[in-house]
Amino acid sequence: MLRLRLGLADLCRVRFADRLHPVGMSLLACQALHDADTARMTPGPAADAASASGPVRSAASVLRHLLPARGRLPDFLTPLDGLESVVAGLEAIRAAPVGRIRAEVTAAYAQLPATPLRRRFAEADGETMELFGRALGTWHDAVLAPHWADLTEAHRHHVAGATAQLATHGLDGLLNALHPAIRWEAPTLTVRTWWSASLPGTGHGLLLLPSPLAGPHPRVLVEPGRPVLVVYPAPMPHLIRAATPDPLGRLLGPTRAAVLRHLAGPGRHTTTALGRAVGISTSSASEHAGALRAAGLIASVRDGGAVLHRVTPLGTELLDAGYAGSPERA
Numbered sequence: 001m002l003r004l005r006l007g008l009a010d011l012c013r014v015r016f017a018d019r020l021h022p023v024g025m026s027l028l029a030c031q032a033l034h035d036a037d038t039a040r041m042t043p044g045p046a047a048d049a050a051s052a053s054g055p056v057r058s059a060a061s062v063l064r065h066l067l068p069a070r071g072r073l074p075d076f077l078t079p080l081d082g083l084e085s086v087v088a089g090l091e092a093i094r095a096a097p098v099g100r101i102r103a104e105v106t107a108a109y110a111q112l113p114a115t116p117l118r119r120r121f122a123e124a125d126g127e128t129m130e131l132f133g134r135a136l137g138t139w140h141d142a143v144l145a146p147h148w149a150d151l152t153e154a155h156r157h158h159v160a161g162a163t164a165q166l167a168t169h170g171l172d173g174l175l176n177a178l179h180p181a182i183r184w185e186a187p188t189l190t191v192r193t194w195w196s197a198s199l200p201g202t203g204h205g206l207l208l209l210p211s212p213l214a215g216p217h218p219r220v221l222v223e224p225g226r227p228v229l230v231v232y233p234a235p236m237p238h239l240i241r242a243a244t245p246d247p248l249g250r251l252l253g254p255t256r257a258a259v260l261r262h263l264a265g266p267g268r269h270t271t272t273a274l275g276r277a278v279g280i281s282t283s284s285a286s287e288h289a290g291a292l293r294a295a296g297l298i299a300s301v302r303d304g305g306a307v308l309h310r311v312t313p314l315g316t317e318l319l320d321a322g323y324a325g326s327p328e329r330a
Helices: 022-032 036-041 043-050 055-066 086-094 098-108 116-122 126-176 247-252 254-263 271-278 282-294 313-323
Strands: 002-005 014-016 182-185 188-191 197-200 206-211 219-221 228-233 298-303 306-311
Touching: 014 126, 022 055, 022 086, 022 126, 036 043, 043 126, 055 116, 055 126, 086 126, 098 116, 116 126, 126 182, 126 206, 126 254, 126 271, 247 254, 254 271, 254 282, 254 306, 254 313, 271 282, 271 306, 282 298, 282 306, 306 313
Parallel strands: 002 197, 014 206, 206 228
Antiparallel strands: 002 188, 182 188, 219 228, 298 306
């Protein structure tokens, strides 16, 4: 049980994360999708994780070996920085001091048998960290990226509901309605999580993040000089359907299909905004856009320092031929 004594400076800065963290969500999902209740809440990603083959299966094997199967993850693996993309998140992880990596990974491995790969990871060995980064990127692109729009919608749905809760019931009502494992009795926020302590707030606020991939218990990250991060389980507003086949995903690949579907929607689609919406790096978004452009499915024009993308009539025709809807949504 974690008890956080929040001061006035913390309570004046309670806010919700404005978007999901690609690396943070991927690492939590690596654990959470092993939990039966979480898998039922997100059957699309769960099915993709279970059916992984080839490079994705190899990536999953690396992650399963390096990460604890359940419980608390090393804090440096869930950075607050690096929201822009998987690449940015991995850069934030690599920037962690070696001493911190060694201490946190060693603690996480306390109940696990020592292996050469785990020893090298605990020592922040460069090649091992690169292996971890490649595995995480491969796993994210195959398992989470195809469902990123649904996960983002779930996040926005819960933030909107919480905003209404705050407006009608105040901060007390909001904090006590987040999750059954979170209780507020001023000045203490009690969280039933994977670790126990009694700590003061940081004075930099409380950052709340609802997610269906949090796992069975809320997650809490407390770092000096940063807001306290609380990631708590939140169900999907609609079920993600894994059983419905995705013809466009089979044709183009799941991530490229998600890119094309997103570009068919309204809005100003720059490469950076595209990567953020689909949950991939800007360079990966540019690569997928280039492939779709080469196939005549999208067109791109430069507008100042940005590149804007739009679906062509051929792309629209492909989507209208029965591929337009998100295959995972009921």
